[in-house]
Amino acid sequence: MRFLLLLFLLLSLPGFSQPKVRIACVGNSITHGTVLPEREKNSYPAQLAVLLGEKYEVKNFGKSGATLLRKGNLPYWTSTEYRQALDFQPDWVFIKLGTNDSKPMNRVYLKEYEQDYKDLIASFQQLPNRPRVVLLTPVPVFSTDSTGITASAVEKQIIPAVRQVTYETGCEVINLYNLFLDAPELVPDKVHPNVEGTARIARRISEFISRKEETGFDLIKNANLTTQRFNFYGFQGHDFTFQGHNAKIVTPKRAAPGHPWIWRARFWGHEPQTDIALLERGFHVVYCDVAELFGNDEAIATWDAYYKLLTKAGLAPKSAMEGMSRGGVYIYRWAVRYPDRVAAIYADAPVLDLKSWPGGKGKGSGGPKDWETFKKDFNLKTEEEALAFRGNPIDLTSEIVKAGFPLLHVVGDADEAVPVDENTNPFEQKIKAAGGQIQVIHKPLIGHHPHSLPNPQPIVDFILKATGF
Known part of the structure; x- marks a missing residue:
């Protein structure tokens, strides 16, 4: 009881602040906010930081064009952003990778997608503070072009693979795919959500982080x-x-x-x-x-x-x-x-x-x-x-x-x-x-x-x- 009283007094001292909850947003150009005006303010990690408030520190580790596949044309594994995300020692990691893996040059390696994803997850889970890792499904692609980022590959190959990885690793998952199916106007270039679209992503993640939950119920x-x-x-x-x-x-x-x-x-x-x-x-x-x-x-x-x-x-x-x-x-x-x-x-x-x-x-x-x-x-x-x-x-x-x-x-x-x-x-x-x-x-x-x-x-x-x- 005396310890709790001392702890309360310590927390009440002027200038004392608890460590912020660190959130790492890992992904490609949609996370980075590459096509957005003022991406530093309008990317979904930036909007998420505003929604969560001062008790959280949200960092954007998006790499434009990145693939989850190690053999992809621009693997996230080799990026500076990946190393920075690990060094950040996050408490939460939100991973949104897979859209670029749907390109023809990368699809030939999709059999390796699940294992590469498991390895990426493990690299974060093995950090000293054991962060919660949450997978984000890709948003829908509204283009019919199959020479680049391909809608059918995202829907029929990438997303099922994400869900299989979620099942096998026990990671949590947020379904962004259906969240956008009714709103192609929020994806004006057919691939990247606009500012209103990134706000939709930020709200959903904020709700996920803030919701009440219970562990141990079986x-x-x-x-x-x-x-x-x-x-x-x-x-x-x-x-x-x-x-x-x-x-x-x-x-x-x-x-x-x-x-x-x-x-x-x-x-x-x-x-x-x-x-x-x-x-x-x-x-x-x-x-x-x-x-x-x-x-x-x-x-x-x-x-x-x-x-x-x-x-x-x-x-x-x-x-x-x-x-x-x-x-x-x-x-x-x-x-x-x-x-x-x-x-x-x-x-x-x-x-x-x-x-x-x-x-x-x-x-x-x-x-x-x-x-x-x-x-x-x-x-x-x-x-x-x-x-x-x-x-x-x-x-x-x-x-x-x-x-x-x-x-x-x-x-x-x-x-x-x-x-x-x-x-x-x-x-x-x-x-x-x-x-x-x-x-x-x-x-x-x-x-x-x-x-x-x-x-x-x-x-x-x-x-x-x-x-x-």
């Missing part, structure tokens, strides 16, 4: 699960069987306090950008396959047992529910049964009236086999009984409004399989008529696919707000 161990491990975009996935159903859990690198989670109802891994973004922020992602039961009593009973397992092991009492397409039926029927277990609903091109799909009783062609499965699931003997079924989400709007959890729908206005006029539009009207609130993001000229948003930030912001993060 959901898999707490739940006493035996699993098969897999790589989920750089994060640790766990595959196992639960009561005869396939189940999956993906764990974040570091859990957020309170252990928030998102529960995907159907179509595991499809358009995963929201799940990836939440994993970066400390959420767990979970799944339990109850296809094709359409949220009947059997499905809900299985989920009930799964929920109890997960929450007993430490996940938050309420989850965000994610339902794509027919998954909308599942999440709303679950939410009506257990409203106290739901923090928010994110429904994407959701089926809300089974007469629309799979029934095909309106504009859409429906799915005759799935219609028969639905009838069997709910013990509906005749077509008349199926048409009179009142367990659709669109029939449950008063209970949904009463539950009070926030709602977000993302829909394609040209959806031919699950017509918006038969699902989200009347559902939205009924929710509002009952005094509830719902946010709907419309995608003009988009059909049933693709789901989600190229940049999932609006969905992520909705879930973060609903769960208190």
